[in-house]
Amino acid sequence: MISPLKNLLANYLKVGTDSSFDNDTNQQLFVSNLFSFIGYMVTFVLAISALVRNNNELAIWLFVSSCVFFFCHHVHRFKQLGDTIKISTRIIFVMLMSLMLFLVYSGGHAQTGPLWIYIVPPVAFFFSGLKIGLINILFFIVVVSLMLFAPNEMFVGTAYSTEFKTRLLYSFVTVTLLFGFYEYSRQKSYEFIRELSDKFEQQAMHDPLTNLPNRRGMREFLDHEYKRSRRSNSPLSVLLVDIDYFKKINDEFLHDGGDFVLEDLSRLFVSSVREQDRVARWGGEEFLFLLPETNSTDAFTLAEKIRLAVEKHDLEFAGRRISVTISIGLNEITPDMNIDQAINLADHYLYEAKKAGRNQTRPVLSSNHADNYEKNTLL
Numbered sequence: 424m425i426s427p428l429k430n431l432l433a434n435y436l437k438v439g440t441d442s443s444f445d446n447d448t449n450q451q452l453f454v455s456n457l458f459s460f461i462g463y464m465v466t467f468v469l470a471i472s473a474l475v476r477n478n479n480e481l482a483i484w485l486f487v488s489s490c491v492f493f494f495c496h497h498v499h500r501f502k503q504l505g506d507t508i509k510i511s512t513r514i515i516f517v518m519l520m521s522l523m524l525f526l527v528y529s530g531g532h533a534q535t536g537p538l539w540i541y542i543v544p545p546v547a548f549f550f551s552g553l554k555i556g557l558i559n560i561l562f563f564i565v566v567v568s569l570m571l572f573a574p575n576e577m578f579v580g581t582a583y584s585t586e587f588k589t590r591l592l593y594s595f596v597t598v599t600l601l602f603g604f605y606e607y608s609r610q611k612s613y614e615f616i617r618e619l620s621d622k623f624e625q626q627a628m629h630d631p632l633t634n635l636p637n638r639r640g641m642r643e644f645l646d647h648e649y650k651r652s653r654r655s656n657s658p659l660s661v662l663l664v665d666i667d668y669f670k671k672i673n674d675e676f677l678h679d680g681g682d683f684v685l686e687d688l689s690r691l692f693v694s695s696v697r698e699q700d701r702v703a704r705w706g707g708e709e710f711l712f713l714l715p716e717t718n719s720t721d722a723f724t725l726a727e728k729i730r731l732a733v734e735k736h737d738l739e740f741a742g743r744r745i746s747v748t749i750s751i752g753l754n755e756i757t758p759d760m761n762i763d764q765a766i767n768l769a770d771h772y773l774y775e776a777k778k779a780g781r782n783q784t785r786p787v788l789s790s791n792h793a794d795n796y797e798k799n800t801l802l
């Protein structure tokens with residue numbers, strides 16, 4: 424019995440949320456709905472109670488507030504209105520402040536109305552954050568003080584004792600400071616967790632040795648560029664680059680020497696391509712280049728430039744020169760293949776380059792010799 428009711432309430436509070444929105448937006452929608460839901464329920468009950476006691480003025484205020492809070496809950500259904508979170512939170516806050524000022528003015532039921540003003544600090548901080556929330560609360564304190572202490576009860580419809588008025592303000596300021604401190608700590612913890620999560624996200628997407636995107640990090644670029652190239656009908660190529668006989672380098676110069684080569688070549692690779700191109704560490708000693716707006720002929724020219732640059736590159740580790748060469752498989756991604764097929768094809772060409780003796784690019788393509796051999800049979 425409890426569970427269906429809980430689900431019903433949870434769904435009701437999710438009005439306006441959408442799986443396509445990010446978590447923060449859905450959370451804000453949920454909390455704004457929760458505030459307006461509690462707001463219209465409480466004010467509706469109090470409106471009935473005021474009506475029963477023949478306090479018609481208070482009943483009207485509470486009933487209007489209830490309707491406004493109800494509107495704020497359902498405004499999210501009308502997405503055409505734009506930023507409904509901003510609309511609802513602002514209306515909720517203005518309505519709440521007005522209702523509180525009316526309660527201070529009228530005294531509510533048996534002069535207990537001002538006791539509700541303690542709702543203002545948490546709501547103000549929650550909706551507007553620490554700085555703006557504090558400014559709003561200070562404004563509220565100034566208005567309430569003027570109302571309470573104006574000569575001859577000019578701005579209130581009831582007579583409060585001086586003790587009540589001063590204690591009300593003291594306690595309100597104390598509650599504001601406590602909530603302000605709580606909000607400050609909450610914000611700091613939130614920022615800390617956010618930074619930590621960004622750091623972990625960055626680490627999960629990058630290879631710690633070379634600082635290049637890893638497979639996971641590259642996946643996002645691949646998907647993005649693949650979709651873009653299909654939309655704009657522009658060429659997109661990949662190069663799969665593998666260091667030749669890397670095991671021998673590791674054996675001869677130990678793991679540190681191998682790592683040094685990986686780091687050094689990563690820098691060379693990144694400096695050899697345009698800004699829009701991406702280089703990722705695809706595996707142990709394997710790198711994937713993603714080249715937007717590049718057809719296979721241009722990709723071949725670039726691959727050869729990089730291959731020759733590596734061949735000529737002066738690498739020195741522990742006072743000894745390390746000779747390095749690379750083999751490259753290249754492939755232009757055409758609309759008839761998906762990303763995985765395209766990379767598999769580049770891998771196949773890389774294997775061919777290795778088989779043909781290493782330190783070369785496959786397939787051999789140039790402006791007057793653009794052959795796509797074997798491609799169709801491999802897909």
Ligand SMILES: Nc1nc2c(ncn2[C@@H]2O[C@H](COP(=O)(O)OP(=O)(O)OP(=O)(O)O)[C@@H](O)[C@H]2O)c(=O)[nH]1
Nearest residue numbers: 665666667668669670671673678681682707708777
């Ligand atoms: N130093 C170092 N070595 C790595 C790293 N990742 C993979 N390796 C090594 O790279 C070597 C790759 O060896 P193989 O797959 O046999 O390839 P290869 O020796 O380059 O031979 P070919 O690719 O056929 O030219 C293995 O010894 C791995 O241990 C790394 O991060 N650092």
